[in-house]
Amino acid sequence: MLDVQGVEKRFRSGADEVLALAGIDLHLDRGDFLTVIGSNGAGKSTLLHVICGVLLPTTGRVRLGGVDVTCAPAYRRARRISRIVQDPMKGTAPSMTVAENLALASKRRGRTLRPAISRRRRAAFVDRLSDLGVDLTTRLDDPVSTLSGGERQALAVAMATLSCPDLLLLDEHTAALDPKNAERIVELTRAFVEESGLTTIMVTHNMDQAIELGNRLAMMHKGQFVHEVRDEAKRRARVCDLVELFSRRHVADDELLLDPA
Amino acid sequence: MGSILIHAAEQGFAYGIAALGVFITFRILRFPDLTVDGSFVTGAAIASSLLTSMGVDPFLALAVAFGAGCVAGAVTGLLHTRLGITDLLAGVLSMIMLYSINLRIMGKPNISLLRVTTLSDVVEKALSPLGAVALLVVLAGLTFLIKLVLDAFFRTEFGLALRATGDNEAMIVSQGVNTKSMKVFGLALSNGLVAMSGALVAQYSGFADVGMGVGTIVTGLAAVIVGGSLIRSRRIGWMTASVLVGSLIYRVAVMFALRYGYLIGFQASDLKLVTSLIVIVALVIPTVRERLMRKVGSC
Ligand SMILES: Nc1ncnc2c1ncn2[C@@H]1O[C@H](COP(=O)(O)OP(=O)(O)OP(=O)(O)O)[C@@H](O)[C@H]1O
Ligand SMILES: [Mg+2]
Numbered sequence: 001m002l003d004v005q006g007v008e009k010r011f012r013s014g015a016d017e018v019l020a021l022a023g024i025d026l027h028l029d030r031g032d033f034l035t036v037i038g039s040n041g042a043g044k045s046t047l048l049h050v051i052c053g054v055l056l057p058t059t060g061r062v063r064l065g066g067v068d069v070t071c072a073p074a075y076r077r078a079r080r081i082s083r084i085v086q087d088p089m090k091g092t093a094p095s096m097t098v099a100e101n102l103a104l105a106s107k108r109r110g111r112t113l114r115p116a117i118s119r120r121r122r123a124a125f126v127d128r129l130s131d132l133g134v135d136l137t138t139r140l141d142d143p144v145s146t147l148s149g150g151e152r153q154a155l156a157v158a159m160a161t162l163s164c165p166d167l168l169l170l171d172e173h174t175a176a177l178d179p180k181n182a183e184r185i186v187e188l189t190r191a192f193v194e195e196s197g198l199t200t201i202m203v204t205h206n207m208d209q210a211i212e213l214g215n216r217l218a219m220m221h222k223g224q225f226v227h228e229v230r231d232e233a234k235r236r237a238r239v240c241d242l243v244e245l246f247s248r249r250h251v252a253d254d255e256l257l258l259d260p261a
Numbered sequence: 262m263g264s265i266l267i268h269a270a271e272q273g274f275a276y277g278i279a280a281l282g283v284f285i286t287f288r289i290l291r292f293p294d295l296t297v298d299g300s301f302v303t304g305a306a307i308a309s310s311l312l313t314s315m316g317v318d319p320f321l322a323l324a325v326a327f328g329a330g331c332v333a334g335a336v337t338g339l340l341h342t343r344l345g346i347t348d349l350l351a352g353v354l355s356m357i358m359l360y361s362i363n364l365r366i367m368g369k370p371n372i373s374l375l376r377v378t379t380l381s382d383v384v385e386k387a388l389s390p391l392g393a394v395a396l397l398v399v400l401a402g403l404t405f406l407i408k409l410v411l412d413a414f415f416r417t418e419f420g421l422a423l424r425a426t427g428d429n430e431a432m433i434v435s436q437g438v439n440t441k442s443m444k445v446f447g448l449a450l451s452n453g454l455v456a457m458s459g460a461l462v463a464q465y466s467g468f469a470d471v472g473m474g475v476g477t478i479v480t481g482l483a484a485v486i487v488g489g490s491l492i493r494s495r496r497i498g499w500m501t502a503s504v505l506v507g508s509l510i511y512r513v514a515v516m517f518a519l520r521y522g523y524l525i526g527f528q529a530s531d532l533k534l535v536t537s538l539i540v541i542v543a544l545v546i547p548t549v550r551e552r553l554m555r556k557v558g559s560c
Contacts, residue, residue: 075440093432112419
């Protein structure tokens, strides 16, 4: 389904070069649900950006369903990849209405001169929102800017899943929400992914979430995958193990830093 | 007085089409497009040349002007999206290039249309029973028709994607829209309307002049801002209506200024200065209001 091979990403050049991705190899089968954890600056968002085409890798290839998409523009990959980002302001068009945002998301190609919001589509939106348990059906004609962050993120979930993508990328998509709303959005995500068997990558700082969701878990550090568990091993993983792994990494780095050589 | 008001309203509609063009770039795409100062004249120049040299139908001249404006807008869009020139500079470059091109089209800086059949002549003959308001009816009808077509367009799948391009570009890219093409398209549509308005104004006033486009962006903005502050709605139909209302109000205000302004020492040549000041004030009001509120709040 998704094949990332030897991807490196460097920002800037010369003295202040940043190696954000230092050789990433990743293979996801159809239906895989990978959760990714890692400290700030580990390169998690950069990896998702390279996959969806917002950033081009410095070296390496990205394949989607057997097709090399390394250089395909983001808008073209978006026909098959859905993405939800951390900031609720960024995933929706604020001055347009809820229904208009849903209409924008319900077709990813071949937009025509037909009215975007027909009566039938409105009904479909209402169905979809209530399927997802999102309480926005009475607010279809309100501008998104009048919604709360949690409501916007719920809308973003509805939009990301409306057109049945092949791959779903979630970048800390609950980080800006209060615990209760975060839980609801996670629940929404889980329900949808399970029901549709969608291939998914979810970046999170919440270890419980990372362990609870999905069949694979990977830890990123300094632009590399440093640890991965899946299936049975993942089910047995505990938060304390991960924390332990985490801190061992950091201790190792600190030692390197202190080393006079 | 009445006939002067009629003239002001006629101008309000004729220039209102250009204001709709400015609305598309400024409000919908959020692209400060200066091409319009050139493309307005391009429309006037093409229509005038067609009328004087080939005796083309006045309405057909409008359509050709629209097409030429589309090309001009597309050039700005391509300079920006494909060559990476900043939005303002891309517009300025197009505007300057158009200055030379417009002179080429016209062959001289000024073309008189007094001796050819213009749209005004055709309309006044065809609708003579309507008398003095014949032209107004046609201009209002034409402008309103364009408004309705735009409204319908902005509710289509494609039109919605265009609006989203200005509203949240990163988001609409992730919904599969090629925003570069969208910007080129939006700029083309906008400048097409502006050029059409130029062609109308030239036929209406009986001449085309290479300098007649100076400040099109500012008068367009004046209409967009004045109308937008009177009719505050996010619905596209009301937004386009507000632009036309703004254009009408602006033209009536100009009419009064030109007629009675001398009482306070106003000259016709001051018009662009005053218009720009109005736009500046309208643009800074929100900032000033916010600053005042903060001050009051913190004390
Ligand atoms: N546009 C950019 N220009 C320069 N450096 C960048 C850019 N984007 C990211 N980086 C750098 O790349 C590294 C990885 O950043 P990235 O955003 O992928 O981290 P992350 O794992 O998502 O972190 P967080 O948990 O804070 O979201 C960081 O060191 C960051 O400073
Ligand atoms: Mg990140």
